Amino acid sequence: MPGTIIPKAPNSLGLQPVASAGSFDVASLVLNDMRLNIKRALYNDMLGDPNKTPASATEVAERMADLSRRIGSAFGRLQVELVQPVLQRVVYILKKQGRIEIPTINGREVKVRSVSPLAQAQHNQDITSVHRFLEMVQRTFGPEILNILINSEETAAYLAKKFGVPDTLIRDAEERRQLVQMAQQMAQQQAMQQAQAQTLGDNPQADAQEGMVSGEEQQQA
Known part of the structure; x- marks a missing residue:
């Protein structure tokens, strides 16, 4: 009732509101759902919260693979139906205006890809x-x-x-073939040298006898 006086004991807190068991904040729940939906729509929910424990390399790889599967169909259509036709049209216009020149290899133009x-x-x-x-x-x-x-x-x-x-950093097939041939030749030469050294090491007495025979022949002469 208005104007009612409620007495309280000295040094007491008096009337206090009843504390609820939990905080039921509907606005925060709705905002969190909206944030999650926005991140999911922008594919920004794959790696989780950066403030938490960092994900392992395997977990990151699996999440990126999941991202590729989720966007694979839409990205494929955009790539085939939009990006490639626009790119081909731009290249055609620039080539017709003489602003670019597409190189040719064996009579065929290099294909431009995005x-x-x-x-x-x-x-x-x-x-x-x-x-x-x-x-x-x-x-x-x-x-x-x-x-x-x-x-x-x-x-x-x-x-x-x-x-x-870049292709300039990779050896072509002919250069790789020449390097393989050089390595094989070096391996053959090394094997021959090792075989000769082993043969000389196995027959030291024969070499000594040949040296003695040649020395006697020189004395007789």
């Missing part, structure tokens, strides 16, 4: 697949089977292409 972070993410997934396959084969069957099964030269060239390494 490179983007999402495309590199797809390449990273291919690299991860190859790396996991090599590790599984080596761990299961041993390095001998891996060397028999895998073409090291072609595998390295494939990984360099997926990593986006």
Whole structure:
């Protein structure tokens, strides 16, 4: 009632509001859901909170693979239906205006392709697949089977292409063939030298007898 006087004991707190068991903040719940939805729509929820314990390399690789699977279909359509046609049209217009010149190899023009972070993410997934396959084969069957099964030269060239390494840093097939031939020749020469050294080491008495015979012949002469 208005104007009612409620007495309280000396040195007491008097009337206090009843504290609730928990804080039911509906606004915070709604805002958190909105933040999560925005991050999920922008693909910004894959690596988690940076303030927490850092994720391991395997966890990061798996989350990036999940991201590639989630955006794979949409990115594929954008790449084929939008990016490539626009790129080809831009190259055609610039070439027609004489502002660029597309080089030719063996009578055929070099094909221009687009490179983007999402495309590199797809390449990273291919690299991860190859790396996991090599590790599984080596761990299961041993390095001998891996060397028999895998073409090291072609595998390295494939990984360099997926990593986006410039072609100027990679030796061409002819240079690699010449280096292999030089290495084989050096190995053959080294094997011959080792065989000759072993032969001389196994027959020291024959060499000494030949030296004595040649010395006697010189004395008789």
